[in-house]
Amino acid sequence: MDCHVEYDGKFDHKNAVLLIGNPNVGKSVIFSKLTGIHVMSSNYAGTTVQLMTGKMEANKAKVPVVDLPGTYSLQANSEAEMVAVNILNQGGRVIVCVLDATNLARDLMLARELEKFQVPIVYALNLVDVAERKGISIDSKELGRLLHAPVIETVATKNIGIPQLKESIAYFYHASIDSSERLDSSFKTLHDESIDEIVNQVETISTVKQTWIDRIGEAMLRPIPGVPIAMFVLALSLGIVVGGGKALRSLLLLPIVNDFYVPNITALVERFLSEGALQNILVGEFGVLVKGIEWPFALILPYVLLFYFVLSFLEDSGYLPRLAVLVDGLLRKVGLPGHNIVPFIMGYGCAVPAILGTRASTSYKERLILTCLISIGVPCTAQTGAFIALLGDQSILALLFIFILSFGVIIFAGTMLNRWVPGRAEPVIIDVPSLLVPNFSSFMKKIWIRLKHFLLEAEIPMMLGIILAALIFETALIHLLGSWLEPLMVHWLGLPKEASITLLLGIIRRELAVMPLLEMNLSVLQLIVGSVVALFYLPCISVFIVLVKEFKLKVAIYLFLATTTLALLFGGLIHQIGRFVLFLLER
Amino acid sequence: MNLYEMKKNTRCFIEGVPNNQLLSIFGIRPGCEICVLTRQPFHGPIVVKHKHRNIAIDKHFALNIDVRLVN
Ligand SMILES: Nc1nc2c(ncn2[C@@H]2O[C@H](COP(=O)(O)OP(=O)(O)O)[C@@H](O)[C@H]2O)c(=O)[nH]1
Numbered sequence: 001m002d003c004h005v006e007y008d009g010k011f012d013h014k015n016a017v018l019l020i021g022n023p024n025v026g027k028s029v030i031f032s033k034l035t036g037i038h039v040m041s042s043n044y045a046g047t048t049v050q051l052m053t054g055k056m057e058a059n060k061a062k063v064p065v066v067d068l069p070g071t072y073s074l075q076a077n078s079e080a081e082m083v084a085v086n087i088l089n090q091g092g093r094v095i096v097c098v099l100d101a102t103n104l105a106r107d108l109m110l111a112r113e114l115e116k117f118q119v120p121i122v123y124a125l126n127l128v129d130v131a132e133r134k135g136i137s138i139d140s141k142e143l144g145r146l147l148h149a150p151v152i153e154t155v156a157t158k159n160i161g162i163p164q165l166k167e168s169i170a171y172f173y174h175a176s177i178d179s180s181e182r183l184d185s186s187f188k189t190l191h192d193e194s195i196d197e198i199v200n201q202v203e204t205i206s207t208v209k210q211t212w213i214d215r216i217g218e219a220m221l222r223p224i225p226g227v228p229i230a231m232f233v234l235a236l237s238l239g240i241v242v243g244g245g246k247a248l249r250s251l252l253l254l255p256i257v258n259d260f261y262v263p264n265i266t267a268l269v270e271r272f273l274s275e276g277a278l279q280n281i282l283v284g285e286f287g288v289l290v291k292g293i294e295w296p297f298a299l300i301l302p303y304v305l306l307f308y309f310v311l312s313f314l315e316d317s318g319y320l321p322r323l324a325v326l327v328d329g330l331l332r333k334v335g336l337p338g339h340n341i342v343p344f345i346m347g348y349g350c351a352v353p354a355i356l357g358t359r360a361s362t363s364y365k366e367r368l369i370l371t372c373l374i375s376i377g378v379p380c381t382a383q384t385g386a387f388i389a390l391l392g393d394q395s396i397l398a399l400l401f402i403f404i405l406s407f408g409v410i411i412f413a414g415t416m417l418n419r420w421v422p423g424r425a426e427p428v429i430i431d432v433p434s435l436l437v438p439n440f441s442s443f444m445k446k447i448w449i450r451l452k453h454f455l456l457e458a459e460i461p462m463m464l465g466i467i468l469a470a471l472i473f474e475t476a477l478i479h480l481l482g483s484w485l486e487p488l489m490v491h492w493l494g495l496p497k498e499a500s501i502t503l504l505l506g507i508i509r510r511e512l513a514v515m516p517l518l519e520m521n522l523s524v525l526q527l528i529v530g531s532v533v534a535l536f537y538l539p540c541i542s543v544f545i546v547l548v549k550e551f552k553l554k555v556a557i558y559l560f561l562a563t564t565t566l567a568l569l570f571g572g573l574i575h576q577i578g579r580f581v582l583f584l585l586e587r
Numbered sequence: 588m589n590l591y592e593m594k595k596n597t598r599c600f601i602e603g604v605p606n607n608q609l610l611s612i613f614g615i616r617p618g619c620e621i622c623v624l625t626r627q628p629f630h631g632p633i634v635v636k637h638k639h640r641n642i643a644i645d646k647h648f649a650l651n652i653d654v655r656l657v658n
Contacts, residue, residue, distance in 0.1 A: 072608075103640060221643075226625075328627060427645035430643040431613060
């Protein structure tokens with residue numbers, strides 16, 4: 001996101017170190033160790049679709065490094081592979097090819113394809129610790145001899161082998177300017193030995209007792225106990241986010257904000273400003289200094305923090321591809337191969353990276369369906385936090401109802417889209433990585449990057465939204481808006497006039513379609529209606545922009561119309577039915 | 588026999604595979620030995636173990652992979 005650089009062709013690739021490897025070999029970790037730039041790494045295929053660039057030190061000079069998308073081959077089968085081939089064709093100074101020590105035969109296929117580019121190659125044989133755990137040992141010297149290039153053993157997460165790798169890169173980087181002929185010998189092709197022969201010569205596999213972690217990793221793939229484990233993992237995740245968030249919020253953050261911050265800031269403002277519009281905008285009902293702090297920090301932040309904690313753990317441990325295998329059969333019923341569960345779950349964090357993540361999908365149909373489902377029915381964590389704040393204390397059943405409804409709509413919409421959108425879900429192969437204990441420091445860094453991103457991305461629009469709300473309430477605009485939307489808001493949805501503000505603010509951020517309802521003393525039925533409208537209502541403005549960029553304006557507008565219609569339709573129906581039921585009950 | 592017919596926990600040799608790049612990248616080539624780890628419900632993939640790796644192979648692929656049981 002902020003550190004991702006789109007491929008624009010301007011970067012000087014010819015003088016760069018090109019980092020390449022199969023997906024999930026630890027390339028992101030190596031890139032951040034080389035350049036000091038921290039990028040998101042995850043334990044599943046298809047993390048890096050965008051191109052990253054950075055600089056590393058080589059013999060006291062800063063040299064550019066490009067992290068190419070992880071690819072299994074260079075046949076230009078997917079968008080990612082096309083980007084990689086494109087850059088390799090332009091040339092580079094050194095190629096660093098990352099190999100997975102547990103998957104040598106597969107990775108050497110890519111290595112072989114790289115040789116035709118006539119650029120010196122340095123191999124990083126990564127994940128040797130995991131290989132050792134599985135009883136695989138590789139003679140890296142011999143491998144280097146057979147490949148005519150240096151092979152350096154690394155455990156990227158522990159920084160093992162990284163200094164040697166840097167040295168080697170620096171050597172070839174500078175050597176390649178000094179004398180290009182000297183390196184001619186390293187351009188020998190592999191064709192004298194086949195990949196299988198090379199592997200046979202360098203790899204020894206001893207039968208070690210399967211470690212407990214590998215046994216659990218396999219058990220998770222069998223429907224029994226895999227499905228019960230999956231349910232347990234999901235329930236636990238939900239428990240951590242919802243329960244933990246609530247505890248953080250009510251025990252720590254709300255007391256700080258309400259008992260300490262708000263009285264002080266109100267007193268301060270009242271001391272300097274006399275009563276009036278400006279004071280109200282700052283510390284009134286929708287005061288920027290009050291709600292602008294309370295909403296994002298006390299009500300939303302705990303859920304965002306815990307969601308990213310859980311998501312990052314699931315990513316780094318390698319659990320997600322296992323989940324993908326288990327749900328593949330079911331997910332195909334809505335036109336999606338199982339691996340789409342990953343961007344789908346990410347959508348519960350924020351739709352923007354989730355939609356960008358669909359770039360790794362193999363077909364347009366898949367991308368479109370997934371994007372539609374996320375935009376229509378998946379609330380982001382900020383909005384989920386808002387729902388919990390709104391409904392959690394009043395009625396847990398209502399909260400449950402909202403989530404069941406969203407699930408139902410997703411399944412229904414998916415089934416329909418699967419029929420309508422031409423094409424079919426491509427058959428795939430899921431490479432299930434080894435289960436890993438997440439590396440503590442990269443795990444924490446990852447949560448921090450995501451949290452920082454949220455704070456930067458969310459706080460400013462939220463403040464702006466709150467200023468807008470305060471202005472609208474302060475001036476008579478709310479009455480104008482209210483009477484204009486009265487037929488819809490009051491008669492069809494059964495909400496108070498002022499609730500019109502949610503439709504306006506919801507365009508800015510999804511949680512802002514919910515938060516103002518907190519201040520309106522609504523009945524449970526009204527709360528449910530308001531939440532349903534907010535749930536299906538437009539995705540926020542950032543999502544809209546991403547939709548336009550990634551698809552066409554037409555797709556974005558269709559989704560815009562579909563979500564709004566759905567929101568108002570469902571909200572209204574629930575109000576009308578609810579009123580009827582209440583009427584029957586009262587008689 | 589094709590791979591999709593295999594019961595779990597059986598070992599087999601691959602005899603023939605459709606011409607697909609993904610399969611060859613993951614080492615599913617004639618002559619290699621694999622172990623069927625599990626099958627998935629709802630026409631899901633079949634998970635095999637091939638040289639310490641777990642790979643989930645789509646039903647469409649599995650139906651077209653010929654195998655021979657290892658005794
Ligand atoms: N145990 C171990 N884990 C590693 C090593 N290198 C990377 N990882 C982990 O492997 C996973 C995949 O790494 P990542 O950099 O995202 O792979 P990429 O897809 O090639 O960019 C992450 O969870 C890393 O923390 C290593 O040498 N040893």
